[in-house]
Amino acid sequence: MINYIWFAMIFIGIILGLVNGQGDIISKGIVASAGDTVQLVLGLAGLMCLWCGIMKIAERSGLTEKIALALRPILKILFKEGAKDEKVMGAVVMNLTANMMGLSNAATPFGIKAMEEMQRINREKDKASNDMALFLVMNAACIQFVPTTVLSIRAALNSQNPGIIIIPAIISTATAAFVGIIACKILQKYF
Structure with missing residues (x-):
């Protein structure tokens, strides 16, 4: 559906530009934006490689495992059924740790595995369990200690201080995570 909306917006914009005699401006804009896009993608690729390398070092140094050990007691309180299954x-x-470190690509396989394992212990196979709903909320609104994608975009676009968003990102994602968890726990009592 969103593809149709984007296509309609672009198509209508081009038609209106041509009707108003702005065809040369449209073609120059398309060429300029295509070049800028390639330049941005190349810059992002390099920066994402850097951050992925840093995160790999964090993983191999044991930092992610230490975060995982700190998370386990909290998660055992939050997840009722899932806490009983290792x-x-x-x-x-592993999913939440990878998300916290800004490695959403690495987090996806762990998220799929977590949902498969929760489905395995789910008593009602045709309905998501409370643990599954809570996990989806925590996965979507995970606290980000290192927002690598946003940092990379800001650096690629020549921001004077790309890292200035780290503290606001931690505050906003922590707020979203806590509100999501609280809402999920309240709704679990009624549904």
């Missing part, structure tokens, strides 16, 4: 908790912890 496979569920392992996948959940």
